[in-house]
Amino acid sequence: MISEKLxxxxxxxxxxxxxxxxxxxxxxxxxxxxxxxxDPNGFSCYQGEYHLFYQYHPYSNNWGPMHWGHxxxxxxxxxxxxxxxxxxxxxxxxxxxxxGSAIELADGRQMLVYTGVYETRRADGxxxxxxxxxxxxxxxxxxxxxxxxxxxxxxxxxAGGSVLDFRDPKVWxxxxxxxxxxxxxxxxDGSGAIRLFESPDGTHWSYACTLDSSRNEYGRMxxxxxxxxxxxxxxxxxxxxxxxxxxxxFHAGFGSIALMGRYxxxxxxxxxxxxxxxxxxxxxxxxxxxxxxxxxxxxxxWMQNWATTNCQPQGTRWFGQMTLPRELSLREGRLIQNPVxxxxxxxxxxxxxxxxxxxxxxxxxxxxxxxxxxxxxxxPVDDRPSYQxxxxxxxxxxxxxxxxxxxxxxxxxxxxxxHSGFPYDIVNVRDFPVRPRDGAVKIRVVMDRYSLEVFVNxxxxxxxxxxxxxxxxxxxxxxxxxxxxxxxVEHYSLNFGQEDAE
Ligand code: FRU
Numbered sequence: 410m411i412s413e414k415l416x417x418x419x420x421x422x423x424x425x426x427x428x429x430x431x432x433x434x435x436x437x438x439x440x441x442x443x444x445x446x447x448d449p450n451g452f453s454c455y456q457g458e459y460h461l462f463y464q465y466h467p468y469s470n471n472w473g474p475m476h477w478g479h480x481x482x483x484x485x486x487x488x489x490x491x492x493x494x495x496x497x498x499x500x501x502x503x504x505x506x507x508x509g510s511a512i513e514l515a516d517g518r519q520m521l522v523y524t525g526v527y528e529t530r531r532a533d534g535x536x537x538x539x540x541x542x543x544x545x546x547x548x549x550x551x552x553x554x555x556x557x558x559x560x561x562x563x564x565x566x567x568a569g570g571s572v573l574d575f576r577d578p579k580v581w582x583x584x585x586x587x588x589x590x591x592x593x594x595x596x597x598d599g600s601g602a603i604r605l606f607e608s609p610d611g612t613h614w615s616y617a618c619t620l621d622s623s624r625n626e627y628g629r630m631x632x633x634x635x636x637x638x639x640x641x642x643x644x645x646x647x648x649x650x651x652x653x654x655x656x657x658x659f660h661a662g663f664g665s666i667a668l669m670g671r672y673x674x675x676x677x678x679x680x681x682x683x684x685x686x687x688x689x690x691x692x693x694x695x696x697x698x699x700x701x702x703x704x705x706x707x708x709x710x711w712m713q714n715w716a717t718t719n720c721q722p723q724g725t726r727w728f729g730q731m732t733l734p735r736e737l738s739l740r741e742g743r744l745i746q747n748p749v750x751x752x753x754x755x756x757x758x759x760x761x762x763x764x765x766x767x768x769x770x771x772x773x774x775x776x777x778x779x780x781x782x783x784x785x786x787x788x789p790v791d792d793r794p795s796y797q798x799x800x801x802x803x804x805x806x807x808x809x810x811x812x813x814x815x816x817x818x819x820x821x822x823x824x825x826x827x828h829s830g831f832p833y834d835i836v837n838v839r840d841f842p843v844r845p846r847d848g849a850v851k852i853r854v855v856m857d858r859y860s861l862e863v864f865v866n867x868x869x870x871x872x873x874x875x876x877x878x879x880x881x882x883x884x885x886x887x888x889x890x891x892x893x894x895x896x897x898v899e900h901y902s903l904n905f906g907q908e909d910a911e
Contacts, residue, residue: 411551414496418476422467422493429726435857436780436905437486437755438712439731441478443467446729448633448695449709450477451511454702455519455549458483461709462494462521463731464508470721470728475505477523481549484751485707485734487905494521494552501525501543501558508577508633508695520611521545521552522590524576525559539563540575542592544612561606561614570604571595577633579697591620591634593647600624601631601649605677620679621645627659627666627684628652633695639706640739643672643679646687646708648695657821657841658686663694663715667744683742689841690824690863690872691717693732706737707749712860712873717835722877732873733855733862740869747868748855756782756901765896766790770888773898777883779804779858780903785887787815787896788849796892801854803861804829806882811874813863815843815850822852822865822872830877843870
């Protein structure tokens with residue numbers, strides 16, 4: 410049965426989604442049908458396709474009572490819009506359907522597992538917002554919420570676990586049929602803890618253990634956990650609130666980190682060995698992964714930062730976009746990310762330059778646009794430091810540009826969107842260290858109209874950045890500062906059909 414609230418959301422998106430011309434959105438990054446989106450939810454395989462849901466408030470460009478929006482894809486690049494999947498319309502989730510995940514069941518149904526929120530007013534007038542885990546079952550378009558919701562609430566938590574911060578379940582199933590779920594929770598000292606729960610059937614759940622906790626060291630509350638094996642190790646992804654900056658590794662505020670280590674499922678013990686930032690740009694939060702039909706671990710995230718959501722361009726009917734799905738692997742103990750290989754199917758005209766000696770600033774014939782897959786390798790002349798900095802100017806016109814700068818002296822890469830169409834100043838610059846190989850640095854930039862995602866040295870670092878520069882700014886130039894360097898350039902325009910030809 411479709412509730413009145415869900416029908417209203419579906420009618421609204423059917424009516425107003427069409428008012429946003431495709432050319433005014435990213436071409437291959439997921440946006441909501443209309444209005445606001447945040448976290449990716451339920452990124453999962455279902456009946457031969459990949460489904461993605463998202464935190465959704467269709468009625469405005471701001472966060473509001475959370476619905477789940479819905480899209481699906483076969484190749485992670487071209488997405489088909491589906492009607493909104495859930496609205497906050499039952500007792501267990503009346504004030505919001507918060508983040509969660511999805512799984513295909515043996516009987517062919519799809520199960521959504523999410524956080525139901527309900528608010529109550531205390532005797533002193535304060536509103537408290539309780540969080541509990543709920544499930545819904547459906548066919549890939551329509552979902553019925555389980556009448557026994559919530560399937561987990563505060564009474565299932567170990568002593569001291571917060572009933573107000575208990576959210577974002579990520580579910581998986583072991584080959585023996587047992588379901589597992591990780592969820593974020595807060596302990597009495599205010600810090601985050603990742604709880605593991607198990608269930609024989611998806612509706613009866615019990616607490617198993619606490620896998621890891623922030624101990625107020627890596628941020629405080631940990632949101633949106635994920636937990637999966639990768640290349641012989643175990644990886645936990647979490648999105649900490651209130652991170653403290655640590656050099657160039659973590660920046661202050663909302664971050665996303667990968668904890669890598671060993672997991673002993675029998676003893677239910679996760680021993681973390683290393684921690685790193687997942688993305689070094691300005692806009693990346695709440696990542697979630699799936700294992701693709703061909704065995705790849707693929708991650709998608711909200712390409713946005715909570716701290717800057719009020720800074721929106723005028724006149725748009727959408728806000729918030731996802732990152733490009735990225736293939737994950739481990740190399741030399743680091744999390745490696747590269748764009749899904751399917752992106753290559755959309756490459757159009759290729760332009761390449763080899764061993765180009767550059768001094769000062771130069772444009773290259775055939776290299777421009779706002780839909781591109783560009784790889785540039787820069788290296789010194791004669792194997793010795795021969796220049797101070799190298800810059801790629803993107804989305805450029807007479808007044809605006811977005812800058813990527815490699816600085817030789819301290820081997821840092823900078824993303825700078827100071828002149829990239831924002832109505833007022835927010836965090837515009839991010840620096841992070843990279844590792845040159847024999848003095849060379851390889852920079853891949855995937856640009857989709859209103860964002861760039863940078864992958865350094867075949868995925869050793871990723872950095873994402875949203876921009877709002879008008880689409881008329883299409884120029885790209887390359888600049889070597891104080892000296893000379895060789896560059897190799899490979900540029901592909903990206904094509905998504907007639908309407909996207911640029
Ligand atoms: C993370 C988050 C989640 C929550 C959702 C609400 O961005 O705060 O913890 O479920 O957003 O929209």
